Amino acid sequence: MLDALVLAENIKRYRKQSSITQNELAERLFVSPQSVSKWECGISVPELSKLCEMANMFKVSIDTLIGNSRYTTTEKVFISIDGGGTKTEFVLFEESGSILKRLVLEGSNPTSCGISGTCRILKEGIDTLMSGYPNVAGIYAGISGASGGDPEKKIPKFLKETYPQQLTKCNSDVLNVVASTLDLENEVDKCVAVICGTGSVAFTYDGDKQERIGGWGYLLDNAGSGYDFGREALCAALAERDELGKKTLITPMVEAKIGGTVWDNISEIYSREKGYVASFASIVFDAYSRGDKVASEIIEKGADRLAQMINRAARNLPDDSLIVMAGGLMMYSEILINRIKSKVIKNLNFVVPVLPQIYGASVLCAKMCGIKNTTFREKFNSDYEKII
Secondary structure, three states: OOOHHHHHHHHHHHHHHOOOOHHHHHHHHOOOHHHHHHHHHOOOOOOHHHHHHHHHHHOOOHHHHHOOOOOOOOOOEEEEEEEOOOEEEEEEEEOOOOEEEEEEEEOOOHHHHHHHHHHHHHHHHHHHHHOOOOOEEEEEEEEOOOOOHHHHHHHHHHHHHHOOOOEEEEEOOHHHHHHOOOOOOOOOOEEEEEEEOOOEEEEEEEOOEEEEEEOOOOOOOOOOOHHHHHHHHHHHHHHHHOOOOOOOOHHHHHHHHHOOOOHHHHHHHHHOOHHHHHOOHHHHHHHHHOOOHHHHHHHHHHHHHHHHHHHHHOOOOOOOOEEEEEOHHHHHHHHHHHHHHOOOOOOOEEEOOOOOHHHHHHHHHHHHOOOOOOOHHHHHHHHHHHHO
């Protein structure tokens, strides 16, 4: 029997995963936006022909779309969450590390979207993964901005009250970074974990003690984040056009990305989310690879800011302490880390995790639930590469 609510959740989920709006889906199917809205609310269901079209569009089977291929095993399953400023990743997995479902939603940092926004996103993702999987035993969320103040109190409380049948826990996403270097049987006592994504933050771990440095949001931070690099790129382009700055390859690259001069697109830039500004960071590294001096100066400045944060975080740790570096900017780790190393005051062991932060969240979820499986890392990595 067709479950309209399961179908509604699936249409919404696969539409979002395909980066299609409700209006765009309506246009492609030659129906009204109101019809799509009703489908996604479970008020009505599409005709069979429309279901077939959507299945082809979303690249899934009809059974998957309507929910007939739902999981039926009696084994326990678990949900891990890695929430950042730009996106939130959810994974449903088994004790073996096998991944059953993956979902990516918008950013869930409470600094940006508020605690209510964080809770809304968490509920949407968790409920979607739990659809057809009543045997979820544990839910672990590592969320950017969730440590300290109201978020540290209210988000775990929300999870506990909303999912009373499951073991739940919420921590900072920086813990995901540390755990992404581990197997289930390993622990790290002393280290510094740094996330260099849209924002930047460092955490010092010294036994049971934890200390946070930075992570105050894009308006107040200035610590070599993706937002900082992106803003510097836009500023460099504006400075050249105003004849206040140096000629740089960054300017034509920025203007190619925005489809016009920076002058003519100021309103567009200001109207977009912080992730849009951070997206210009890649231009700095591209220009650097072509020998651009302005780009080199921006990278040097960003590396200096990150080094200052690391020096502060590692000041009470011994030499050879572990520094785990993660986040979107680490795709440029070969450029950044050598510069950072030249500026830090101690001989530190820098590591860039090979596996994603959602793996770290899954390790922490597994540890929370008492899972001990020596092949967990291998199986998770294998499945993740296939599902991504």
